[in-house]
Amino acid sequence: MSQTKHRPQVAIICGSGLGMLADTLKCQDSFPYCDIPGFPQSTVKGHAGRLVFGELKGKTCVCMQGRFHMYEGHSLCKTTFPVRVFKLLGVETLIVTNAAGSLADGFQPGDIMIIKDHVNFPGLVGLNPLTGPNDEKFGPRFPAMSDCYDKGLRCLAKEIAKQLGVSGLMHEGVYAMVGGPTFETIAEARLLHQLGVDAVGMSTAPEVVMATHCGLRVFGISLITNKVVKSYEDSDSVNHDGVLEVGRLRSQTVQQLVTELISRMEINNNNTPNNAV
Ligand SMILES: O=P(O)(O)O[C@@H]1C[C@H](O)[C@@H](CO)O1
Ligand code: HPA
Numbered sequence: 001m002s003q004t005k006h007r008p009q010v011a012i013i014c015g016s017g018l019g020m021l022a023d024t025l026k027c028q029d030s031f032p033y034c035d036i037p038g039f040p041q042s043t044v045k046g047h048a049g050r051l052v053f054g055e056l057k058g059k060t061c062v063c064m065q066g067r068f069h070m071y072e073g074h075s076l077c078k079t080t081f082p083v084r085v086f087k088l089l090g091v092e093t094l095i096v097t098n099a100a101g102s103l104a105d106g107f108q109p110g111d112i113m114i115i116k117d118h119v120n121f122p123g124l125v126g127l128n129p130l131t132g133p134n135d136e137k138f139g140p141r142f143p144a145m146s147d148c149y150d151k152g153l154r155c156l157a158k159e160i161a162k163q164l165g166v167s168g169l170m171h172e173g174v175y176a177m178v179g180g181p182t183f184e185t186i187a188e189a190r191l192l193h194q195l196g197v198d199a200v201g202m203s204t205a206p207e208v209v210m211a212t213h214c215g216l217r218v219f220g221i222s223l224i225t226n227k228v229v230k231s232y233e234d235s236d237s238v239n240h241d242g243v244l245e246v247g248r249l250r251s252q253t254v255q256q257l258v259t260e261l262i263s264r265m266e267i268n269n270n271n272t273p274n275n276a277v
Contacts, residue, residue: 004029006053008062009267011086011216012258013207015067015098016046016240017247018223022063024259025054033066038081040074042066046244051082057263062086069203070122071181076129079203080210084138090273093153093217093265095258096208099243100201100222101183103193104173107224109246111169112161112254113199114154115220119176120205127179129206130213139213148212153219153265160260166253173198175222177205183238189228200228215271219261223250 006029014021022030030052033039042049047066054061068079086094100113107113120128134141154172161170176192178184180202184192192200199222211218225246226238 003031004053006060006062007273008053008060008086008089008091009269010059010061010093010095010262011091012061012063012095013067013097014063014065015203015223016044017099017244018097018251018254019046019048019065020251021097021255021258022050022052022065024255025052025056025061025063028052028054040068040078042068043072044069045240046247057259059262059267061262062089062091067203067207070127070179070206071202076127076206080129080206083207083210083216084214087138087214087216087271088274090271091216092267092269092271093219094207094211095261096204096218096220097254098201098204098222099225099247100175100199101226101228101238102199102224103189103228103230104171104198107171107198107227109224109226110250111171111224112250112257113175113222113224114157114170114172115149115175115222116154116172117149117174118205118208119174119195119197120209121176121178123205123209129210139215143213145209145212148208148218149220150217153217153261156264157219157257157261160257160264164256164260166257169253171198175204175220176200178202184228186229186232189230193230199224221254221257223247223254
């Protein structure tokens with residue numbers, strides 16, 4: 001806290017190719033992850049690896065320009081470490097963004113999905129960031145996850161999308177996290193589709209679990225960067241550069257949505273910074 005005057009109320013985690021969200025912050029203080037104790041390094045293209053503090057539409061924000069993924073070899077504890085740092089800094093609301101492939105039939109690359117719920121596949125088999133002794137300072141041993149994605153913010157985002165004239169791009173749905181780094185086989189894609197998953201990616205769920213555990217309000221969006229191939233007749237194939245390219249093409253819309261949401265969200269200021277950080 002001695003390194004910046006900013007006391008953030010809102011934290012944003014930028015997904016693949018969505019790091020430009022940090023560029024919207026005014027009066028920036030920025031820190032490469034290598035200078036922050038306890039932060040791992042970003043190793044994925046499209047994740048710059050900087051923590052940026054600044055002001056946006058009257059709110060103080062902190063933005064992770066690059067996130068950590070389980071497939072990079074980090075423990076889930078490490079990948080979600082920043083969420084607890086945000087909590088201690090006084091953050092009240094976490095905005096998570098990601099790039100994801102779509103399973104839902106009506107979704108197109110470039111569409112935006114407001115996350116209504118998630119399936120945490122690694123979590124279902126015991127790879128949960130809350131595994132191990134529970135720190136009661138942050139939250140309970142057995143936190144409920146039935147209401148992770150704040151309904152009020154989801155409604156507000158839909159209203160904003162309408163006003164921005166981008167409702168046609170918007171959906172609401174279920175995100176599933178898989179471990180990666182492999183993209184899905186066709187059999188896996190069909191399985192996910194049958195299970196009711198709308199979009200699949202390789203992140204986000206552990207961050208949201210940690211945030212919900214410590215009482216942060218969460219809003220999440222997936223930028224649909226590709227359709228997940230579900231047919232053996234389909235010759236399409238997904239790759240990371242294509243994912244980043246869709247991020248670039250939709251950067252402005254995602255930026256506008258998130259900026260307006262931050263501008264219009266109410267902050268209660270009931271999470272005071274912990275001066276020991
Ligand atoms: O950090 P996110 O979840 O946005 O990154 C997605 C999942 C993989 O890391 C990568 C695949 O292109 O993009
Ligand atoms: O199709 C996908 N699958 C998993 N993760 C992804 N991230 C972007 N697209 C995808």
